[in-house]
Amino acid sequence: MQSSMQEYLDKALAKEASGDLQEAETIYQEMIRISPLESYTYNNLGSLRARRGNYEGAFHAFQRAIENDANNVTAQFNLAKLCYLLCNYVGAELHFRKSIELAPEDKDIRANFYKMLRPQPEEFFSVAFELEINTDLSGADRIYRRAVEIIPGDPACLFMIGLVHFVKAEFPSAKAIFEKLTATDESFGLAWHFLANTFSAMGRQDKGIELADFVACNFMPAHFRRRQ
Numbered sequence: 001m002q003s004s005m006q007e008y009l010d011k012a013l014a015k016e017a018s019g020d021l022q023e024a025e026t027i028y029q030e031m032i033r034i035s036p037l038e039s040y041t042y043n044n045l046g047s048l049r050a051r052r053g054n055y056e057g058a059f060h061a062f063q064r065a066i067e068n069d070a071n072n073v074t075a076q077f078n079l080a081k082l083c084y085l086l087c088n089y090v091g092a093e094l095h096f097r098k099s100i101e102l103a104p105e106d107k108d109i110r111a112n113f114y115k116m117l118r119p120q121p122e123e124f125f126s127v128a129f130e131l132e133i134n135t136d137l138s139g140a141d142r143i144y145r146r147a148v149e150i151i152p153g154d155p156a157c158l159f160m161i162g163l164v165h166f167v168k169a170e171f172p173s174a175k176a177i178f179e180k181l182t183a184t185d186e187s188f189g190l191a192w193h194f195l196a197n198t199f200s201a202m203g204r205q206d207k208g209i210e211l212a213d214f215v216a217c218n219f220m221p222a223h224f225r226r227r228q
Contacts, residue, residue: 005031005034005035005038008027008030008031008034009031009041009044011027012024012027012028012031012044015027016048021048021051021052024048025045025048025049025052028041028044028045028048029045032045037068038068039065039066039068039069039072039075040065040072040074041065042061042062042064042065042068042075043061043062043065043072043074043075043078045061046058046059046060046061046062046065046075046078046079046082047078049061050078050082055082055085055086058082059079059082059083059086062075062078062079062082063079066079070098071102073099073102073103073106073109076095076098076099076102077095077096077099077108077109077112079091079095080092080094080095080096080098080099080112080113081112083095084112084115084116087126087130089116089127089130089131090130090131092116093116093160096109096112096113096116097113097157099113100113113156114156117155117156117159117188117190118187118188118189118190119189119190121189121218121219121220124189124190124193124219124220125220127190128189128190128193128194131163131190155181155184155185155188158177158180158181159177159178159181159188159190159191161177162174162177162178162181162191162194163194165177166194166197166198166201169201171198171201171202172202174194174198175195175198175199175202178191178192178194178195178198179195182195189215189218189219192211192214192215192218192219193215193219195211196208196209196210196211196212196214196215199211200212
């Protein structure tokens with residue numbers, strides 16, 4: 001008698017628990033062969049591959065999970081965390097946002113999302129740099145504004161809207177948003193960073209340099225700080 005999908009799943013999870021990750025992956029692949037549209041199977045396969053250090057394979061598995069079911073919040077969340085791990089901050093933001101939209105009360109999702117937007121000092125420089133050079137703003141303004149409607153007053157949503165205005169060279173609007181965020185939360189390093197850049201872009205070089213020094217002293221590792 002052919003095993004049911006639940007029996008396959010139980011076997012795969014048992015193999016994972018025992019540390020036999022190769023055999024667990026083989027079982028997941030068999031499950032996909034039998035039922036190729038099951039989103040949870042691809043999600044489990046992605047998680048397993050991530051554990052094995054196969055991040056490219058994990059990325060594709062999570063993508064397939066979402067293609068089969070865009071409302072699979074676990075797959076969205078897992079892909080967001082993987083994108084963050086791989087320094088794909090734009091992809092991470094997109095999938096964190098979708099995760100929050102699907103599960104607005106999930107504290108773990110919010111905590112991980114805010115970790116991206118409020119990185120530790122040793123992570124700050126690389127996050128800020130990646131955001132500046134890689135942010136694709138095609139349709140972003142619409143996405144972020146919709147996010148604010150879903151989560152009113154959410155500082156992460158407001159930050160991304162500020163970033164949109166900044167890259168579109170709408171500096172007065174960006175400045176107002178970043179000033180509001182830094183006044184509300186003095187530890188929001190990326191908001192300070194882009195506020196400094198906004199002042200500089202508006203021709204206020206003195207204020208931009210002053211804030212850049214503040215950011216360097218409080219958020220960046222020592223080897224990135226400005227030399228006096």
